[in-house]
Amino acid sequence: MLQGLVLNSIHFGDVTFRPDGVYKSPMEASEHEIYDYVICTNKALDPSALPGTLAPVVTPEVTTIVLIQNGVGSEIYLTEAFSKNTVITCVTWVGAKQDSPGVIEHNNGDQITMGVAWNKNLDRIVEEKKVETFATILRNGGTGVQVDDDIIARRWEKVVWNAAWNSFTALTMLNTQQFLNSSEEAIVISRRLMTEIIDVAKAQGIGLEYKLVDELIDKTLKSHGLVSSMMMDLKNNRPMEVEGILGNPMRAARKFGVATPTLDLAYVLVKAQNWRVTNPSKV
Amino acid sequence: MLQGLVLNSIHFGDVTFRPDGVYKSPMEASEHEIYDYVICTNKALDPSALPGTLAPVVTPEVTTIVLIQNGVGSEIYLTEAFSKNTVITCVTWVGAKQDSPGVIEHNNGDQITMGVAWNKNLDRIVEEKKVETFATILRNGGTGVQVDDDIIARRWEKVVWNAAWNSFTALTMLNTQQFLNSSEEAIVISRRLMTEIIDVAKAQGIGLEYKLVDELIDKTLKSHGLVSSMMMDLKNNRPMEVEGILGNPMRAARKFGVATPTLDLAYVLVKAQNWRVTNPSKV
Incomplete structure (x- = not known):
């Protein structure tokens, strides 16, 4: 990770991304920070195991969990396990490939539709604010974002x-x-x-x-x-x-x-x- | 075919089979003989094409067609196309493999259940005699044969x-x-x-x-x-x-x-x- 991730993007140009931290597991990551957002962009191989995996990095009332993954139903496991945290879930359209390790060719699209997997224990207005804040962060970076009430x-x-x-x-x-x-x-x-x-x-x-x-x-x-x-x-x-x-x-x-x-x-x-x-x- | 087919059989011993004739197609075979039996042991890849393929070697009222193949429904194409010919159809249990060309290892079973795919245009007694005759030929050769009315x-x-x-x-x-x-x-x-x-x-x-x-x-x-x-x-x-x-x-x-x-x-x-x-x- 010293060299960072090289992103050759049709939209954002050629940039090198160097993360502040790289950890082997959420458990290890939990030793360093309290997280406002935990964004899951991994493959949805075992959605039912996700709450257990994420538990160490989720702080009640603080952390918003964001899923940018394929499939349906993964949110249900999360809203049940984390009753005090907002879950944002996204459908994304992006074309990219990684032909050599750490070099990502972004060749098509970067649109994302997001919304809240509404949690009946939480205030809807508060959850709406959280998704708008997250959407604004991405928009400020130049990504096309739609917020959808019925994600x-x-x-x-x-x-x-x-x-x-x-x-x-x-x-x-x-x-x-x-x-x-x-x-x-x-x-x-x-x-x-x-x-x-x-x-x-x-x-x-x-x-x-x-x-x-x-x-x-x-x-x-x-x-x-x-x-x-x-x-x-x-x-x-x-x-x-x-x-x-x-x-x-x-x-x-x-x-x-x-x-x-x-x-x-x-x-x-x-x-x-x-x-x-x-x-x-x-x- | 000059060398024949070598059959190494757990039941019949080691024998070499030399056919009287080998032809490239039913059309070519039809130039040499009128056939009492046409026995189909080929793979059932295209059952609906079978009547057209067999037509040259089927003599009305004379030839009995015998299917020793997998699947169901192939008989229907034949009884419809050949209204004056008996169709016998068989379920067979045999274990064999051909690891080198023309050398067949017969390693398990040689039971066959056969019966008539009844043709409403033909006399049932006549059809019963035809299947019994065919069964007797195989029994005389040592194969275990069952005749089933409801094949x-x-x-x-x-x-x-x-x-x-x-x-x-x-x-x-x-x-x-x-x-x-x-x-x-x-x-x-x-x-x-x-x-x-x-x-x-x-x-x-x-x-x-x-x-x-x-x-x-x-x-x-x-x-x-x-x-x-x-x-x-x-x-x-x-x-x-x-x-x-x-x-x-x-x-x-x-x-x-x-x-x-x-x-x-x-x-x-x-x-x-x-x-x-x-x-x-x-x-």
């Missing part, structure tokens, strides 16, 4: 996309265009999985519309063929974000009594691939 | 097994035991797919029982972990028997108005993998 709906909208294309591309090692060309039924199944996710959202009172399926299918058909992070992770034998993208929607479906047979099989198959990747000695 | 039910029973384990092992590259260990939901989904296949069979009046699911799951849990022909085909970039094992049950489900969401996704994913294997230039 959970935005997260579920994104997971409608991710649940289908992440799992189907990973399970077939085809990009979206190739997958949709592989059989007449592929588009039917894609629509079916997207519809199941919307069913689950609606059963919880989250405001999604079924026309989103048409929009996402149209968008995909117009593209040249997209690969997903899950497909790239599997290709490189890395663990995938199974639980945030597929597991949490499936568990929400069961809680609210929604049938999701397509999601269930997608989950089981991706989970099995993930098991293969994470248990190489057993295969 | 279509036996075929569907086998496809309950094949639809689940072929597709799940191929899509995860895990054996059955590893797959069932990979998540708590894996066994639930396995039972669900098997149940859907039985739903489809029952809707057609084919006599399967739901307890078959328990039997097949128990059998699998007691095994050390099985790999499937579909998994081996995919691993070796060979086309898979998608249509006979998954496609025909799915189309029968639609014809008889049975919902098969698990089967539908399994079909689409295996079909996509098959597309990837058979369209290497497009990937």
Whole structure:
């Protein structure tokens, strides 16, 4: 970290970022500071374990937790575990890659939509102020920020996309265009999985519309063929974000009594691939 | 073929088989003989194309067509195309491998259950005689043969097994035991797919029982972990028997108005993998 992280950005130019501190764990980080913000930008591999991991760096009433991650449902674990802390959750659109260690090429977008995962124990006005303060910090740095009162709906909208294309591309090692060309039924199944996710959202009172399926299918058909992070992770034998993208929607479906047979099989198959990747000695 | 096929068999000993004729196509074979039997032991890659392929070697009222293949539904294409010919269809249990070209190691079993795919245009007594004659030929050679009046039910029973384990092992590259260990939901989904296949069979009046699911799951849990022909085909970039094992049950489900969401996704994913294997230039 002496050399810092080199960021070659289409928007911010070439900068080198040298953090004030680098720690091996939240426990180690807790020895040095009380934190106003804890921002999670790690992969959402095990959302249910997040509260335990973060506990050392979260000071009640002081620390705001910010999730900039894929998937849905991770906030629930946090708002339940930290009843006196605001949780901000974000949907981000950014294109970046790291071809060599510590050198990040930022090549597309830097928009972020954020909002509060409302905590019924906290004053809504206070929580609104916290998200506005955080939004202002990012805006002052030049990032495009939208604050959305219903960020959970935005997260579920994104997971409608991710649940289908992440799992189907990973399970077939085809990009979206190739997958949709592989059989007449592929588009039917894609629509079916997207519809199941919307069913689950609606059963919880989250405001999604079924026309989103048409929009996402149209968008995909117009593209040249997209690969997903899950497909790239599997290709490189890395663990995938199974639980945030597929597991949490499936568990929400069961809680609210929604049938999701397509999601269930997608989950089981991706989970099995993930098991293969994470248990190489057993295969 | 001058050297013949070498068969090293646990049951029949070491023999060399030299066929009377080897032809590149049924069309070429039709120039030499009128055939009493045409026995299809090829992979069931495209069952709907079978009548067109076999037409040159099928003589009306003379030729009996025998299928020794995986899957269900292939007989329907044949009985519709050849209204004056008996179709015999078989479920076979045999263990064999071909590690070097033309040398077959027969290492386990040689039982076969056969029966007529009854043709409503033909006399049942005549068809019964034809299957008995064919069974006698095989019995005289030393093979264990059972004739079953309801062979279509036996075929569907086998496809309950094949639809689940072929597709799940191929899509995860895990054996059955590893797959069932990979998540708590894996066994639930396995039972669900098997149940859907039985739903489809029952809707057609084919006599399967739901307890078959328990039997097949128990059998699998007691095994050390099985790999499937579909998994081996995919691993070796060979086309898979998608249509006979998954496609025909799915189309029968639609014809008889049975919902098969698990089967539908399994079909689409295996079909996509098959597309990837058979369209290497497009990937």
